[in-house]
Amino acid sequence: MTATIPTLDVQRFTHPRSAADRAAFVAELGACYREWGFAGIRNHGIPQAQIDRAYDVFQRFFALPEAVKRKYHVPGGGGARGYTPFGIETAKGAQYFDLKEFWHVGREIPRDSRYAEVMPANIWPEEIPEFREVAYGLYQALDELGSQVLGALALHIGLPEDWFRDKTDHGNSILRPIHYPPITTPDVPNVRAGAHEDINFITLLVGASAEGLEVLSHQGEWVPFTAAEDTIVVNIGDMLQRLSNHVYPSTTHRVVNPPGDKARQPRYSTPFFLHPNPDFLIRTLPQCVSADNPDRYPTPITGHEYLLERLREIKLV
Template identity: 70%
Template sequence: MKNVPTLDIRRYDTDRAAFVAELGAAYREFGFCCISGHGISRELVDGAYDVFQRFFALPADTKMKYHVRGGGGARGYTPFKVETAKDSHFPDLKEFWHIGREIPRDSTFADVMPPNLWPAEVLAFRQYGYGLYQALDQLGTRVLRALALHVDLPENYFEDKTEQGNSILRPIHYPPITEENVPNVRAGAHEDINFITLLVGASAEGLEVLTREGEWLPITTEGDAIVVNIGDMLQRLTNHVYPSTTHRVVNPPNENARKPRYSVPFFLHPNPDVVLDPVPQCITPDNPKRYDTPITSHEYLQQRLREIKLI
């Protein structure tokens, strides 16, 4: 059975051409790759998981103080069984928190990127939460450099398009499943909305990606590896050269279903005003332009949030 490869990003500096070729091949095939050698410290990852678990352990009414009604879950807390995968009849078995980019409140994007909320009940939540946000943002920038080179774009093509990106760090808690034969899954089959997603700590079973052959391929990581996958916005910008692949989080078929599962994806988004038109480098006679109607990343995000019942 094929496997999603794990590549060491330090090779970008020591063996660039081969690394870019292997990374590009992985994304063309799977839309997914595991990245090791990234230098994000175990202490930062473990500290972040610790504060997130302590938040989710708080009483429900305490957590609901941080739920912004009408905010589409953009910041703060979203309770259990709200988000619903597109075309799914059942909401996902999860609750989550959103941390966004800290921007000056007089920024052009302040109206669409609200300030963060920080739970007063959990010391160091901001320190570890925003620390991990920044580390994954920087790693995502490095991955995008290699992805740009693979499709003949300049190395820094994405940087002025993501430096004010409406990116989100999403700590997720999937509570223990105690009922038999629940129709819901922890996260229904879906594609991500953004440019790329970086998932730190995907060591627990459950994450599966749909291969081109129509089979579900489980992904678990080893060591420090972080799962990085393509989202719909980058699929559109690259005219489907980089596919946004369907994935899901299934309920474990064993006693692990009775245990909570935590994961922390970072959704790297472009700046809200970036127009998601396919780039000329990805339009060929074999791959004609697939999109004719321009749309900004913010308009696209709003459209998709409605589909998954967050707004």
């Protein structure tokens, strides 16, 4: 029987009935991430109407003519903001590019911020006036939910609950609406998203309009993870794996092409990639080093340096 990835009720952490139940949630969430690097989070407090409105806006953008969308592509920008056309991003080590196009929304910061040089201003499509309000509203909601999850993960490894707050409050986090177009050619060698690990601290995936996400278990089995409508999928990225010395593993996952007629349906997906502040030094946490788990990363690296290294590998820069 195929294993299943747990889904937990985050209100046991944010609005607990008792201190004991809150502690039990932290233990269960930590154990889930140690095993899977993935978890489902329900009762997250982001209204379904807000999510539905965001998907409506994103689908309307992707339905615009190709020439209009390409106005918002920034050559040489590494896809950091605005539109990235179909056929560019390629999973690390993959032969074929992914079957997707996407848009990037970043954090709104003052242009005199010390981070302005590495965090460009957002671009907004003038054809859809409400895009900015809707997309950035979802960005902020997912940013806060991500902070709550990081708070529980911090407690699980013996850190203060707010340890991550001032390390991520200016993070170069990204909201990425994705469109996977219908697959009309039989035997296409590409997949919608090749097997990969995420770069960042954690990723929050809100609403996938079709199945396709698969997670690689420790036993080498691809486990499908199609979450219920009220569930946000949250997974560990490589930066948190490195910081935690692999206590929290960054798990390989992919988006496969569906069989038969389902392949001829588009798929929409919106992950939020939660990053540390660009100058945060990813240095192995002493709480995660032991005789059984010696420090794998004796040389620290900043969040921005690590990001650039990985963007080159996936052909975005």
